[in-house]
Amino acid sequence: MIKLNIPNQKINEARQAAKKITTDLKWLLNEYSSVTIERTILRLLGIDGATADGTPYPNVIVDYLKDNHLIDKGAAYHICNAMAKTHKSAQEVAEMIISGKLNLTDLEPQANEKVFQIIQAETQKMLNHIKKQKEFREKQYEKFGPRKKPSLYVIVATGNIYDDVKQAKAAAMQGADIIAVIRSTAQSLLDYVPYGATTEGFGGTFATQENFRIMRQGLDEVGEELGRYICLTNYASGLCMPEIAAMGAIERLDVMLNDAMYGILFRDINPKRTLLDQYFSRMINAYAGIEIQTGEDNYLTTSDAIEKAYTVTASQLINEQFAIMSGIKHNKMGIGHAYEIDPDMENAFLYELAHALLTKELFPDSPTKYMPPTKHVTGNIFKTYIINAMFNFVSQLTGQGVQLLGMLTEAVHTPHLQDRALAIENAEYIFKTMKDLNQEISIPEDGFINKRANEVLSQASEFLSKVAEQGLFKAMAEGKFADIKRAEDKGKGLNGVFKKSDTYINPFMDQMKIELGLV
Amino acid sequence: MSFKIDPTRIKPYGDTLNDGRMQLSFALPVSCDEAGKEAAKILLKTMGFENIEICFLKDLHEGFTQFVAYANTLVTIDTTKIHVKVVDTEVMNMDETDEFIEKNIGRSLTVVGACIESDAHTVGIDAIMNMKGYNHRFGIERYKYFNAYNMGAQVPSEELLKKAKEVNADAILVSQIVTQKDIHIKNLTRLIEIAESEGVRDKMLFICGGPRISHELAIELGYDAGFGSGSYSTNVASFIAIEMEKRLNNK
Numbered sequence: 008m009i010k011l012n013i014p015n016q017k018i019n020e021a022r023q024a025a026k027k028i029t030t031d032l033k034w035l036l037n038e039y040s041s042v043t044i045e046r047t048i049l050r051l052l053g054i055d056g057a058t059a060d061g062t063p064y065p066n067v068i069v070d071y072l073k074d075n076h077l078i079d080k081g082a083a084y085h086i087c088n089a090m091a092k093t094h095k096s097a098q099e100v101a102e103m104i105i106s107g108k109l110n111l112t113d114l115e116p117q118a119n120e121k122v123f124q125i126i127q128a129e130t131q132k133m134l135n136h137i138k139k140q141k142e143f144r145e146k147q148y149e150k151f152g153p154r155k156k157p158s159l160y161v162i163v164a165t166g167n168i169y170d171d172v173k174q175a176k177a178a179a180m181q182g183a184d185i186i187a188v189i190r191s192t193a194q195s196l197l198d199y200v201p202y203g204a205t206t207e208g209f210g211g212t213f214a215t216q217e218n219f220r221i222m223r224q225g226l227d228e229v230g231e232e233l234g235r236y237i238c239l240t241n242y243a244s245g246l247c248m249p250e251i252a253a254m255g256a257i258e259r260l261d262v263m264l265n266d267a268m269y270g271i272l273f274r275d276i277n278p279k280r281t282l283l284d285q286y287f288s289r290m291i292n293a294y295a296g297i298e299i300q301t302g303e304d305n306y307l308t309t310s311d312a313i314e315k316a317y318t319v320t321a322s323q324l325i326n327e328q329f330a331i332m333s334g335i336k337h338n339k340m341g342i343g344h345a346y347e348i349d350p351d352m353e354n355a356f357l358y359e360l361a362h363a364l365l366t367k368e369l370f371p372d373s374p375t376k377y378m379p380p381t382k383h384v385t386g387n388i389f390k391t392y393i394i395n396a397m398f399n400f401v402s403q404l405t406g407q408g409v410q411l412l413g414m415l416t417e418a419v420h421t422p423h424l425q426d427r428a429l430a431i432e433n434a435e436y437i438f439k440t441m442k443d444l445n446q447e448i449s450i451p452e453d454g455f456i457n458k459r460a461n462e463v464l465s466q467a468s469e470f471l472s473k474v475a476e477q478g479l480f481k482a483m484a485e486g487k488f489a490d491i492k493r494a495e496d497k498g499k500g501l502n503g504v505f506k507k508s509d510t511y512i513n514p515f516m517d518q519m520k521i522e523l524g525l526v
Numbered sequence: 527m528s529f530k531i532d533p534t535r536i537k538p539y540g541d542t543l544n545d546g547r548m549q550l551s552f553a554l555p556v557s558c559d560e561a562g563k564e565a566a567k568i569l570l571k572t573m574g575f576e577n578i579e580i581c582f583l584k585d586l587h588e589g590f591t592q593f594v595a596y597a598n599t600l601v602t603i604d605t606t607k608i609h610v611k612v613v614d615t616e617v618m619n620m621d622e623t624d625e626f627i628e629k630n631i632g633r634s635l636t637v638v639g640a641c642i643e644s645d646a647h648t649v650g651i652d653a654i655m656n657m658k659g660y661n662h663r664f665g666i667e668r669y670k671y672f673n674a675y676n677m678g679a680q681v682p683s684e685e686l687l688k689k690a691k692e693v694n695a696d697a698i699l700v701s702q703i704v705t706q707k708d709i710h711i712k713n714l715t716r717l718i719e720i721a722e723s724e725g726v727r728d729k730m731l732f733i734c735g736g737p738r739i740s741h742e743l744a745i746e747l748g749y750d751a752g753f754g755s756g757s758y759s760t761n762v763a764s765f766i767a768i769e770m771e772k773r774l775n776n777k
Contacts, residue, residue, distance in 0.1 A: 166706065173588055180587035192644040192704055193680055209644055210704050274646075275678065308649050310658070349661075382649065385755065386737075418737055418755070421706055425553045425592040428584065490658075 009404060009445045011368045011460050012452045018369060021464060024471035025324035028479050029332060035279060036286045036332070040513065042198070042503035044287050045069045045082040047249040050257075051133045051515050052086055052097040055216065057202035064101050065250070066199045071104060075112050079508040083515075087125040091117035097129065130514040133257075134294070134522075140259040141296040147236040154184050154238065157377070157402050157410040159434055164189035164421045166208035168218045172225035177424060179229045179237045182431045185262060185409065187240035188222055189421075190214050195245025195274050196499060200254065210421070214241045214251050219258035238262050244270055244302075246280070246500050248288035256295035262341065262409075263292055265299040267329040268322065272489050273305050277498035278480055282329075287516060289333035294519045299335060300409070301326040304345035304378035306489050312347040312382075316362055317466035318489065319344050323369065324471060325479075334523030337372040341409055345378035346398040350390075354455070356397060361459035363405040364450075368460070374408025377401075381417055388415040392433065399437040404445050410434060535602040546598040548575075553592045558585035566593040575599055611742040613751050613761065615768040620664050623763045627671035630771045636673040637666055637766065638690045639699035640681035643713040647703035648679045650736055654699065654759045663758040672763065683717040687724060697731035697766045705738045711747070718748040731769060733762065 046065035056064045068086075072078040077085055089100045092114060103109035116122070148154070161183045163171040168188075175186040189211030194201075204221060205212035212218050219241065226237040238261035243252040248265070255263055267285045270276035292299050303319040303326075310318070323342045330340050344366045348355040366375050379398055384391040395413035402410045412430040414422045422430075450456050474482040486492035520526045529543060540547025550570065556562040563580050570578045575597035582594040618626060627635060639651045653660035655676040657667040667674040675693060677686060690698050700717060702710035714734055721727040727748070734744050735753040744752020751765055 164706075177586055177588040177590060192646055192709075195646070196680060209709050210706050273648075423553065424586050424590055425551065428586050428592060490656075 009364070009448045009450060011364050011450065012457050013365075013368055013461055013464060017461070017464060017468065021320075021324055021468035021471055022327075024468065024475045025321070025328045027475040028325055028471065029328040031475075031478060032282060035282060038506060039279065039283055039504055040081065040507050040511065041280055041283045041500070041505070042069050042073065042078075043247050043284055044249050044513065045072070045078060046199075046247075047253045047287065047291070048082045048513060048515060049086065049097070049101070050250060050253050052083065052129050053133065054086075054097050054101045056098075056101075058105065061202065063199050063202050064105060067105050068101055072111070073505075077111060078505055079511060081507070081511045081513055083126055084122065084510070084512050085111050087129065088117050088122050089114060090125050090129075091121045126512070126514045130518050134515070134518060137256045137295050140256065141294075144236070144259060144261060144296060147230070151230075151234055151236050154236070155438075156374075157407045157434075157438065158184040158238070158374070159431055160185040160187060160240070160376075160409050160411045161427050161430065162187045162189050162411075162422065164211045166191070166210065166212060167206045168204050168212045168221050169206065171212060172222055174424060174427070175222065175237075176225055176229040178427050178431070179226065179233060179235070181428050182435055183237070183412075183427075184235070185238040185240055186222070186226060187262075187264075187411075188212060188214075188218065190242050195242075195270065196276075198246045198500060198503065200247050200250050214254070216254040216258060219254055219260060223258050223260070238298075240264070240300075243288045243292065243299075245274060246270075246276060246284075246503075248281075248284040249291060252288035252291040252295075252297070255297060256291050259295075260297060262298045262300060263288075264302060265289055265292060266302040266343075267326050268488065269302040269305060271483065271493050271498065272491050273302075275493070275498050277501035277504065278483055278493055278495050279504050280498070280500040283504065285329060286333055287513075289330055289335055290516060290519050290523065290525075293330075293334035293336070293339070293523055296339065298339045298341050298374060299330060300341035300376045301343040303343040304347070307345050307347040308382050310489065312345075312349070313352075313358055316358075316463045317470055319362070320365065320369070320463055320467035321470050321474075322488070323366065324467065327370070332525075334519070334525050337370065338374070340370065340373045341376040342366060342370045342373050343376045343378060346380050346401065346413075347378075347382050349383050350380070350394050351383075356401075357455055358459060359398075359401050360404070361456040362463065363401045363407065364456065365460040365463055367405045367407065369464075376409040376411065377407040378411050379413030379417070381413075384413075384417045386419050388419070391415045391417055392429070395430065396433055396437060399434045400441065403438050403441050404448070406445065533606050534604045536605050537602050538599060540596075540598075544602075546600060548597060548599055550595045550597060551593065553586060553590050555590055557589070558583055558591040562591045563593075566591075566595065570595060570597050574601060611740075611745055613741050613753065613765055615765045617761055618764045618767070619760055620669055620763070623760070623767050624670045626771070627767050631671075631767070631774060634671045634673050635696045635766060635770055636675075636693050637697045637699055638675045638677065638686065638693060638695045639666075639701070640677035640686045641679040641701045641703070642681050642683055642686055642717055644680065644709060645702055645704050645713065646679045648701070650703055651676060651678075651699065651701035654701070654735065654753075654757075654762050659759050661758065663760050665759050666763055669763060671767075683713075683720050686717065687721055687726060690730060691726065695730050696770055697733060699762065700732070700734045702734065702736040702739065705736070710736060710738065714747050714749070722748075731766060733765070735762070 049065040163174045191208040192210035201213040230237040240262040242264040270281040392415040480495040483493045537546040578597040656665040659665040737755045741752045
């Protein structure tokens with residue numbers, strides 16, 4: 008059987024360094040919150056809707072709490088206190104605040120017992136709904152059998168959610184297991200989640216609760232027809248990570264792009280803000296049984312895939328530790344990597360194989376997510392098709408969990424209907440005809456592939472221990488990750504970070520921690 | 527067989543001169559059966575093809591079918607009448623460009639680059655500007671005689687121009703990767719319009735790049751140059767150096 012030979016101790020050293028990096032940031036996760044975390048709490052309390060100018064209610068309320076210096080106690084307390092006073096629902100309370108009929112600044116605190124009764128009831132109500140969604144998914148898998156491995160993951164990106172549904176259904180019928188709905192360009196930098204269905208998006212549709220609902224319904228329909236559960240993916244990233252995770256939990260998304268550091272490095276979002284937001288968003292995903300995926304492919308789109316291979320490994324190990332802190336189990340941890348080595352290089356395929364095996368060796372129980380070649384593919388669709396076949400070959404050989412299918416028209420346009428069909432055909436051919444090939448192959452311990460994998464892990468381990476020594480924030484400020492310098496007190500969304508008071512409460516996080524065994 | 531190519535009457539070449547044979551692949555919202563196949567044939571016939579062979583069709587579901595076809599076109603073109611606008615300045619490597627600037631301009635050139643507006647994809651601007659460069663060509667940051675500022679992704683046009691004014695830029699580099707629904711045209715037009723209204727359009731070189739950008743398109747949009755796929759830092763840096771030399775020395 009194809010397998011690397013790496014000393015366990017070497018893996019443990021790298022893992023321990025990553026663990027130190029993440030646990031050193033516990034102070035931040037314990038003592039701070041952010042505006043999007045508070046908006047998530049409002050959404051989980053059932054507050055939804057938007058004003059005439061499109062500002063979502065959760066934003067209006069959180070801004071109101073912030074402007075009136077009430078935020079440090081947490082949004083949950085204030086809403087539930089008002090509910091105790093008015094005997095109205097959270098949604099009605101929100102509407103009263105927005106219309107000016109209710110002023111929270113002079114609202115006297117109601118009896119604590121009463122307020123906390125409401126908090127508990129509201130928390131249970133939503134968490135029960137999320138649990139039901141999780142159970143429904145699990146029942147579907149029992150009914151239809153588990154997802155294929157590697158799973159076939161394709162994207163739809165028409166900009167119109169109704170067109171997306173049509174293309175997604177077609178893709179499912181062609182054999183796709185996972186459908187990702189690409190977000191409109193630039194959503195990651197919006198400090199709010201747009202409201203309603205998208206019919207004219209650029210580069211995709213917005214991640215909105217309504218879009219989630221529409222696509223979920225479409226995929227459930229086609230899944231029943233096919234006798235297969237079709238997974239829905241979106242992106243819990245950017246400035247609204249936990250809100251999007253919550254919407255996904257409510258509408259039963261199955262997979263979420265949810266990287267711990269991506270926003271900091273590639274979107275210039277403030278480091279504190281991102282780490283806080285990823286912590287809660289991942290906890291919601293853990294609770295809802297949503298599989299997360301990490302974005303290590305991004306390290307290779309601008310850096311050299313051989314020289315910087317260790318940055319992928321290092322990021323994977325950090326992502327793993329942050330995920331563990333949020334209660335995510337390995338079977339829901341889609342650790343990412345990519346097939347991005349220059350195809351004109353001699354033995355490029357051997358390097359790819361070594362790197363893919365290393366990821367699998369480090370995360371044997373994870374549905375690792377393998378990203379297709381994008382950087383070195385051109386408009387030569389015929390050559391791209393071959394490179395994608397080799398990419399599929401590596402995935403089958405190394406047992407990756409999720410195969411994000413490469414499109415022959417990568418670098419030309421967002422996939423056309425037949426591009427996707429050809430990609431699925433390519434993958435199915437390889438996965439089927441080479442199904443058990445990995446049982447027949449072994450790798451010599453002193454051969455190139457095994458040596459290369461060991462070398463990358465050594466570099467990653469060395470890098471991680473240096474970062475652990477100086478701390479993640481300092482390392483980022485010095486540009487240790489992806490050659491991009493990110494300072495702790497700079498970047499977008501910093502003004503949305505605040506210190507919690509002693510009486511602060513996030514009832515959803517508290518309850519999730521208990522049920523996830525984090526306390 | 528005579529093999530005389532007539533440049534005024536060029537046709538696609540399959541395996542015989544002027545056979546006009548072309549390969550085509552497309553999807554139609556028709557059923558995957560004989561009727562659907564006929565629809566594909568009629569489409570190609572209507573487009574002016576003949577000797578049409580639908581060699582493959584496949585059900586894409588949801589009412590769509592994919593076709594692969596070979597057919598002969600009757601159309602010919604006169605290649606003697608073609609005039610393409612291309613960036614025709616000499617391409618120098620990094621050392622040559624630095625030397626050129628040192629000798630002919632005598633000061634460093636300042637370049638500000640960004641992916642503007644909605645575009646979040648920095649792969650293009652990074653390939654041109656980042657120290658490391660791309661495919662064995664160092665980025666502009668590495669050049670001795672360039673001060674380079676890479677502002678990254680999703681930079682509003684206003685901010686790019688503000689920065690350019692602030693650092694007294696000689697050239698602005700704009701990358702546009704996403705082209706869905708012609709968003710790149712809208713973004714590039716917006717930048718030029720703002721630059722014109724702020725009166726800075728002629729104070730610096732405006733250069734755009736991206737996989738779907740040609741020099742001709744760039745000129746049409748009011749830019750000084752455009753670089754499409756296959757362009758490297760060396761192409762861009764040489765152009766800036768040579769063009770600036772011309773302008774500064776009033777050539």
